Amino acid sequence: MHTNGDHAMNDLMKTLRQRCFAAAAIAAFALNAHAAIGSASAADVTLDGAPADAFAYQDGWNPHAGPMGDTSGFGTAFDAFGTGDFTLLAKYEDSGFPDTSPLTFTFAQAPGGTSGTWSVTNTGSDIITLDLVFAIHAGNQGGAWLFDDQVINPGATETLPGTWQILWTVGNNGSNPAFSNLTLFERDRVTTPVPEPGTYTMLLAGLVVTGVAMRRRNRAH
Known part of the structure; x- marks a missing residue:
């Protein structure tokens, strides 16, 4: 009762x-x-010592969403560098990256989850050139960095090291959100065979012959 x-x-x-x-x-x-772009820029992600060519940011966007990822956050922002469609290259999971041979990637976070390192290695035998997008989700926001016409030479000694940091802000205290997930997209991949050593020798010989001929012509005048 x-x-x-x-x-x-x-x-x-x-x-x-x-x-x-x-x-x-x-x-x-x-x-x-209170999410804001803050001081985030193309310089926040680097590869082989160079900053990204372009940066896009969007509140409420998760590039990791869906089986093929979500490119809506950078949409047409990178069209100045090409007009093809971006496709999913890899999603970083807790266990690492899936098999993306001949390209392999590493990713690491520093304490706090707002910065870290990454790298790209071409384990194949050909030169690979592509538009590469490095997209991070943190807080309830997403940021995407474009490396336009990125050349990745083959060989373990040719690994391209990179760095990343999250500088957009969330909340009333303007703090940087910690990393949530990473998604890589690509566009316009081109594979080029590595020239044989003899090709360089022939090219050098041709340049020498051309130089000698031009010098003789100048003397004749």
Whole structure:
């Protein structure tokens, strides 16, 4: 048998729960509402010592979403560098990257999850050139960095080292969100055989002959 006191207590607890849920929802909204690009730029991700060629940022975007990733966050932002469609190259998971041979990737986070390193290695025998997009999801935002016409020479000694950092901000305190996931996209991949050593010898010989001929012609005049 429930007394009036029991009903009153139940009503009070229900009201408190509702207020707690409402407060949590408001806090979550406020966190997202104060997301900002901050000082984020193309220089935040590097490869082989060079910054990205372009950068795109979007609030509420997760490039990792869906089986093929989501490119809507950079949409047409990179069209100045080409007009083809970007396709999924790899998604970084807790266990690492899937097999993307002949390209292989590494990824690491520094303590705090707002910066780290990455690398690209071409384990094949041909030169690979492609538009490569490095896309990070952190907080409820996504950032994408484009490396246009990136050349990746074959061989383990040709590994391209890179760095990354997250500099957009979220929340009232303007903090940088920690890394959530990484997705790589590609476009316009071209494979070129490595020239044989004899090709360089013939080219050098041709340049020498051309130089001698031009010198003789100049003397004749």
